[in-house]
Amino acid sequence: MGSTSDKISGKANEIAGKTKQAVGKAANDRDLQAKGAVQEAKGKGQVAAGKVKDKLKGAIDRL
Template sequence: MGSTSDKISGKANEIAGKTKRAVGRATDDPDMQAKGDVQEAKGKGQVAAGKVKDKLKGAVDRL
């Protein structure tokens, strides 16, 4: 995946994770809350990976 698609997918996963966590809290479903936390963390990782790819590309382009 490219850096932009990583960041977009990451943000989508963050939003979906936050939504799942909120639904889990509202319905008193700890399993759903946990799934939301995991998905949000996955999204944050994807966004971070996209940013790293951007920085690496920038460093390579300067060579």
């Protein structure tokens, strides 16, 4: 996956995770809240991976 697609997928997972957490909280569903937290964390990881790829590409391009 490219850096841009990592960042887009990551943001989508973050938003979906936050939504699941909010719905889980409103419905008093701890399982849904937990799944949302995991999905949000996955999204943050994807965004971070995309940023790292950008930095590595920039460093390689400067060589």
